[in-house]
Amino acid sequence: MRVAQLGSGTPEIAVVAGVHGDEPCGVRAVERLLDDRPAVERPVKLIVANEEALERQVRFVDEDLNRAFPGDPNAKTHEGRLAHELVTELEGCLSFSMHSTQSHADPFAIVNGVNETAKDIVPQLPVAAMVETSNFAEGRLFSAIDTIEVECGLQGSETAAENADRLTRAFLTAVGALPGDTVRRDLPVYRLTDVIRKDQADTYEVFVDNFTEVEAGAPFAAADGEAQVAAESFYPVLMSSNGYRNVFGYSAEKVDVLESSASAD
Numbered sequence: 234m235r236v237a238q239l240g241s242g243t244p245e246i247a248v249v250a251g252v253h254g255d256e257p258c259g260v261r262a263v264e265r266l267l268d269d270r271p272a273v274e275r276p277v278k279l280i281v282a283n284e285e286a287l288e289r290q291v292r293f294v295d296e297d298l299n300r301a302f303p304g305d306p307n308a309k310t311h312e313g314r315l316a317h318e319l320v321t322e323l324e325g326c327l328s329f330s331m332h333s334t335q336s337h338a339d340p341f342a343i344v345n346g347v348n349e350t351a352k353d354i355v356p357q358l359p360v361a362a363m364v365e366t367s368n369f370a371e372g373r374l375f376s377a378i379d380t381i382e383v384e385c386g387l388q389g390s391e392t393a394a395e396n397a398d399r400l401t402r403a404f405l406t407a408v409g410a411l412p413g414d415t416v417r418r419d420l421p422v423y424r425l426t427d428v429i430r431k432d433q434a435d436t437y438e439v440f441v442d443n444f445t446e447v448e449a450g451a452p453f454a455a456a457d458g459e460a461q462v463a464a465e466s467f468y469p470v471l472m473s474s475n476g477y478r479n480v481f482g483y484s485a486e487k488v489d490v491l492e493s494s495a496s497a498d
């Protein structure tokens with residue numbers, strides 16, 4: 234784990250990259266901040282989490298770090314120990330953690346719950362949606378540390394790296410670490426309702442677009458040509474044919490639209 238800091242004093246905000254080793258976009262954003270060394274109005278901790286996995290260009294070494302929190306210093310897995318180290322390092326910080334996906338090119342935010350911090354900060358980020366994980370937060374960083382996660386775009390793409398940079402700067406501006414103003418936008422909020430499992434198969438297909446409602450009765454995915462049909466209407470989130478080993482993604486309900494004109498109190 235690499236830890237660096239902008240500004241002096243004890244940081245209450247942190248930017249976290251490389252929780253997954255095959256998602257280099259956030260690392261690029263952190264490296265750029267370290268190269269540019271912008272003057273900050275409050276100290277910021279910068280972390281590159283899973284250097285071992287990044288070096289091997291794999292999601293993880295032993296287990297998914299973002300399912301391993303809060304971790305344990307005596308854990309048998311690399312990520313189990315790393316989770317504990319990261320929690321210790323992030324104690325007392327609002328964290329901004331960058332990811333990328335195989336499912337969706339437009340940036341969106343993922344939060345544990347739509348609390349006041351999320352309602353204040355996330356509409357100031359260049360994201361198209363906020364997703365609340367609710368029941369599906371177990372082991373994720375934000376189950377242990379106050380965290381806003383962002384999906385920056387498609388894994389390994391140049392666009393995702395550019396998005397990571399823009400998102401980080403917007404976050405740092407929204408929390409008052411960087412000078413300037415942000416743009417507040419209307420933001421649809423989705424809540425995950427279920428995991429969409431996939432059976433063991435040689436080929437997988439997904440027929441629907443993330444954040445676009447799937448009608449009841451519509452086929453939305455297939456494993457070896459066998460279609461899965463929606464029992465009821467839902468919004469697909471993080472759906473991709475080969476992004477995860479056992480699941481296509483998640484179903485979600487649309488719960489709210491945060492209006493940009495609403496006061497932020």
Ligand SMILES: [Zn+2]
Nearest residue numbers: 253256332333
């Ligand atoms: Zn990730």
